Amino acid sequence: MGSLLEVRDLATYFYTDEGIVKALDGVSFCIDEGEILGLVGETGCGKSVTATSIMGLIPSPPGKVVRGSILFNGKELLSLSERQMRHIRGREIAMIFQDPASSLNPVFRVGFQVAEAIWAHLKTTIREASLKAAELFGRVNIPDPLAAISRYPHQLSGGMKQRVMIAMALSLNPKLLIADEPTTALDVSIQAQILSLIKRLQRDYGSSVLLISHDLGVISTMAHRVAVMYSGLIVEQGIAEDLFQNPLHPYTQGLLAAIPRVDEDKSELAVIEGTLPDPANPPVGCRFHPRCPWVVEICKAERPLLKTVEPKHMVACHAYAD
């Protein structure tokens, strides 16, 4: 198909004292070149685990990728050695983390931390790398870049720190950028700035972005395509406009209905009944069935697979089995 990233049936389990936590149990999606895929779902559904699984950073006890395939540019990432994976990290796939305050090392200057990635992969001198870092700071709209590179993380505001992380991620011109909740820890006023920065840079660099968020508003402004995740599985996938205009999966419908709207005259907020299933003990069959308004017998027995129901719009639900 020629996509940049193709994830198929990815399953990551964590072996804990309380049992096996099936954080991901068969996740499939793909990202094309130059597009932004929004991965949306509630906290705890496995979005971040997806990101760390792709990066190969699952902590090895207690976690393990038990099956599936991750094809990046035709290469099977799960079969690469640690050494080979290291060449890809930062250089071809880069990641921005949720909380910039805790993702930057507090004892090193920010310029150094950005330069380090460049120096590690390109074998330049630290000096050259630092200059490149300053240039990148300018591109992400950090004021007075030459002064900024000698600052320590705690001297910068949240928005500035996130810009540093973005600069660090884009420093080597990666083909895929994974942004894990990039604005969740920031003030609302800053969020819009960061998002538009990411959008602009994505266009300028031509990279693909896996944008992970629980915030439908963020996803709707940024993503070309959207994948909805629930309890370790993808339940719906499609082009953003299609998905938001015409949500097929009952979970997606519930999510969209729960958004309070100014133009509607409702006295109560619509909620999805029930809570997220325990990942150590998920329901048999379709994981959503305990909360689903359309549940029938087959839902309790068999897990539905992702099927294309409309052009470029896939859903995993027995209601569309015909």
Next chain:
Amino acid sequence: MTKGSAKRPAHATWRRLKKNKIAIAGLFIVALYVACAIFAPHISPHDPTKQSLTNSFLAPSSGHLLGCDEFGRDILSRIIWGARISLLIQVSSVIVALLVGISLGALGGYYGGKLDELIMRFMDILLAFPGMLLALAIVAMLGPSVRNLIVAIGIYSVPQFARITRGAVLAVSANEYVLGAKAIGESDSSVIVRYVLPNALSPIIVQTTLRMATVLLTASGLGFLGLGVQPPNPEWGTMLSSARMYLRSAPHVAIFPGLAIMITVLGFNFLGDGLQDALNPRLKE
């Protein structure tokens, strides 16, 4: 904070402690030590002070499992009776330290202000003497005897307990139920005893256990220097000071008392670490 609700956390703590094998080993060692101390007259095979020229430097043998020292006294008996002396010193000095330390810490933390400053300054002065030096100085002043040893080691242990109590008191005093109790008009002493101190309980328990280890090391250290329990009393450190001269000819005289100290200290450390983990279940990795 009623007694009823306090019971369930105690059960949970005991369960966690049981799972920790090292802590149980420590508990076992400590229990053995206390048993030796309490039942010394009954389990000691010989009289620890009875000298016998013929048995001088006897190597470990069937009649004397750990051999005899330079005066022919049975080492095993002396070690068992030594446990009694050591335990006495430990318990007494820790009680002194607890009483003084907790009072000072609670008063300082609760009332704050100048009183707190004064108390903390005084603690800083005590802590300005590194390691054993404070205990050494006090023994130097008062003269070596068991009573003075208890005073010296007790005083030298006060700052730790004061600090911990003060910290716990400060943490709890800000809590709303304390402010509420004060607002209703409960007396200060009642508030301290009923609400504040129970929260300081777990760090104090841990510190007490670990302190027993330090006290034993200090007391035997002073005994080794000749400034602790005086001979012929069978204190383990004192036993080692005379053994020094006979390393070549009779090493067993030096090995066993020191081994006793080490194993007992290990026991308290194991138990203390285990209590620390059991009372504060942080997410371990």
Next chain:
Amino acid sequence: MVKFIVRRLMLLIPVLIGVSVIAFLMLHLAPGDPAELLAGLEASAEDVAALRTRFGLDKPLFVQYFMFLKGLFDGSLVSLKYEMPAASVIFPRILNTLKLACASIVVAVAVGMIAGIVSAVRRHSLVDYVSTTLALLGVSMPVFWWGLILIMIFSVYLRWLPSGGMGGLRYLVLPAIVLGTASAGVIARMTRSNMMEVLKQDYITAAKAKGLPERLVIYRHALRNALIPTVTVVGLEFGYMLAGAVLTETVFSWPGVGRLIVDSILARDYPMVQASLVLVAGVFVLVNLGVDVLYVFLDPRIRYD
């Protein structure tokens, strides 16, 4: 930064004064008449009276205290045993203890830090269990017994190393190992737990996500952070060694200040004991100040505020 140091020094002064008061009061809190204590058991009544006037023991306490302080610094506080100004006897001994403490801290840091780092990086491995156990053993071992055991093995049976005294490097080996052992245990435990804390942090995952090799992540990113609290412990241990190596010095007959204090106590040389206590506590307090300054220096979050 300078303001910080000055402020801390100001706080130290009341503490040092308190220490000197306690040392001064030693003579007066001891049971018995101070003049008789100083004169010793064989002294006659005239000797005692002479001593009383000579040491100003008939003057009010306040005055005596200032005489004590003055005597400490201008050399008029004289040791009974050596009949020299106390300070001049103490200073060379402090230097000897310094030598021992430096050697011991090198041993302690080398062994302790490496054990701690390896333990943290390879958690639950054999190495981890062994070094954690050894660290606990090191902390639980009575110093004087450990010294005797090593003397037994290396001096008496193997005859490789001397059993006491000061001289060349050979004399330093056993005492440094003995004194360093307990500190090595403390440092190992601290390093291990600090490293474990740090390795859990997000910025470590972020560093790996940049594609940095594992060794770089551990030794540059993790260690630099774990080092901050560990260094304070190292400094504290050094302080303890400087001032409290009493037992090690006794076992190995090392002519340091710890042994001087013990010998002086046994010889009832009160002025020497008083002077040593004040000076040793003073050194300890200064080392602690140095440790605090070092901590501020190492953590950019505090330095640049």
